[in-house]
Amino acid sequence: MRLLTNTALVMLGLGFMLSSCSKKEQSQKTGITYNDRTNGGYLRFRQNHPSPGPGLVPIEGGTFVLGGSADQDITYEYNNIRRRVTVPSFYMDETEVSNQDWLDYLHWINITFPNDNELYYNALPDTLVWRSPLSYNEPYVSNYLRHPAFQDYPVVGVTWNQAQEYCIWRTDRTNENILRERGNLVSWKDKAGKQGQGNAGAGTGADQPFNTDIYLNGQYRGQGIDGKKMITDLNPNAKSNGTGKNGRAVRPVRMEDGIVKQGYRLPSEAEWEYAALSLAGNTQFENINDGKVYPWNGLGVRSPKSKTRGLILANFKRGSGDNAGVGGGLNDKADITAPVRSYEPNDFGLYNMAGNVNEWVADTYRQTSFEDVDDFNPFRGNEFTNKRLADPAKGLYAKDKYGRPIKDAAKSNKKLKYSEMLALQQGGQAAGANQQAGANGNSAQLANGATPTKDPLAGKAYTADSRGFRDTVNTALYGTTTLVNDHSKVYKGGSWNDMAYWLNPAARRFKDQDESSAEIGFRCAMTMVGAPEIHPQGKPHLPVKKAKPFKAR
Structure with a gap:
């Protein structure tokens, strides 16, 4: 009798599942059935929370104090003034990009464009960053990138621009692999x-x-x-x-x-700092029980745990001339960089968010960044672009010789009328030439009909408007009276050759986007779409009722 009851329950459950699966969803506003070829094929896709791309871990966002972990300003730059902001949930690489990861990139270029020596050369890291006039580092020039002994070590000698190109390549290779494995x-x-x-x-x-x-x-x-x-x-x-x-x-x-993943990219400075602090491990019921100076708890740089007591928690320079400690008892087990999975991860599961190598972030450096940015998802460095259309009528993108869409600077901050879009695309070359002439001061009028004026310091033509969209001159005079300009990019985290001060997540420095160092690497991030909550299980939620199906009478 008991067996019969269990069988009946199973059959009843299966019947319910089959009946529920057979009912197609309807539009809540028109009652039209979705995914039905006979009524026009209106599409509704399964709402899901996509999994992260390979190598990424989810970071649940929230509010925190940007610059709040800084306990001193030994450089007296006043460039990390505290400000409360909100960072949306996102994904971030568990580790820094390694030499092996970069060799994969170089190999793909070599087999895909075997005759394009320029592309391969431009993708090579600058291994000469290891050279120093008063150090014998020449073996690293030849060995660090390519020798198997260093394959799990973070790639260095990579510029900000090269890191951006790697992110684009990684996005395409990840999505291509997904689609080929699925059979699409x-x-x-x-x-x-x-x-x-x-x-x-x-x-x-x-x-x-x-x-x-x-x-x-x-x-x-x-x-x-x-x-x-x-x-x-x-x-x-x-x-x-x-x-x-x-x-x-x-x-x-x-x-x-x-199915396809959002693009890999460099994390913003706010995302990087938020992920490095990992205050989620110290939070209960929206209360942060203990702040942090480093990605781990406590004010020191040594482990307090009984099994690892006294061990250094990151790869950095303990003092002048002390990169590794005393032979027979090395303190951080590394003289230069260390493998990307060295030391313990922070509470978000991220390795080496302090020390090993500094890491590029996406932001353009300004000393006043923390004062001038939005308080939601703060970022400085937006350069808005549109994909160029080869055929506006058909919506086909123009491609470069590498099969990627050509992108132009955005001409508007809003959606254009269709007639305006067609005119802009069809007359793009003439308009571009006209605007270039105006930018050089050779024309009395720009393509948009505005009259340019000249900046007395830079000698460049610009057109002022309320938002500054058309300005070609930075009114703050960056790049004119200082060494900071739009090519100055932020890097954070401290390195194997830095003192402990730079391990603080709030510490920030900058370098030109075309420069590289033996102390700077990077990791990628990815935007999360959908609900921001990572682990909703076991947490209270307000009930949400499903829409009632429409029945025609």
């Missing part, structure tokens, strides 16, 4: 076989490397590209190309499917 694109094995047949995809776009933006815009399709498990296209106007089951029309993945 031709598999790696089949792709390799087609390459062995004399580039069977030539002329279809298959001979160009995958780019996420180009793919999502529907410009990466055809023979040698489309996979065997593409998504069925419910659009009644879609035409079959013979690759779908039973001759059905298929389509590439869209952003709305929630």
Whole structure:
């Protein structure tokens, strides 16, 4: 009897599941059924909280005091004035980018563009950063990047610009791998076989490397590209190309499917500082029980735990001439850098957020950054761009020789009328030439009809407006009267060659975006979409009722 009851319960549960699955969702505003080919194929996608990309861990955002962990200002720069801000939830690399990670990048360039020596050369880190007039560091010049002994050590000698390029490359390779593994694109094995047949995809776009933006815009399709498990296209106007089951029309993945990952990027300065402090481990019921000076608790730099008592918690320079300690009892177990998973992670699970190498962040440096930024998701350095259209009528992007969309400086801070957009795209070259002439002071009028004036200090033409969108001169005179300019980028965290002061998450320095150092590396971040709460399980929530289905009468 008991067995019969259990079986009946199981069958009842399965029946309920099947009946609930068979009911398609409806529009809450029109009552139209979603995902039904017969009524027009209106699409509704499963709402989900996407998993992070490879190498990333989730960081639950919240409010904190930017610059609040700084307990002294030994440089007297007053560049980290305390300010309360909110950082949205995001993802961040568990570790710094390693030499092996960078060698993967170089290998891809070598096999994809074997004859483009300039591209490969520009991607090489500057290993000459190890040279010092009064130090014998020459072995590191040849060995640090390429020798297997250093493969898990953080890559150095990388400029801010090179780090940005790596983020773009990593985004495309991650999404390409996801789509090939899922069958939305031709598999790696089949792709390799087609390459062995004399580039069977030539002329279809298959001979160009995958780019996420180009793919999502529907410009990466055809023979040698489309996979065997593409998504069925419910659009009644879609035409079959013979690759779908039973001759059905298929389509590439869209952003709305929630399959491709958001782009990898450098973290903002606020994100980096928030993640390094990891105050979530000291928080209960919105109360921070204990502040931090470092990514770990306490005021010291040694472990208080019984098994590791006295051990240094990060890789830094303990004092002048003391990079590693005494032979037979090395204090931080490293003389230069250390492997990226050395030492204990902080409460967010991030390794080496203090010491080992400083890390580039996305922000442009200003001494007054903490006073002049927004209090939600603060960031300085926005350069808004639009993807150039090769065919405005069809919405096709223009591509560079590497298969990536060409981006132009944004001409407006709002959506243009369709006629304005077409005119801007079709007359873009003439307008660009006109604006360039105006910027050089050779024209009495800019393309937008505004009359330029001249800045007496910089000698550059600019047009003032209430928001400063059209200004080409910084009114704060950065770059004119100081060494700080728009190419000055922030780095944080302290390194193997820094004193403990620089391990404080609030400490900040800057370097030109084209310069590099043996003490600076980086890690990537990724924007989180959807709900900000990372672990909602076991936490109280206000009930949310589901919409009632509409029944036509």
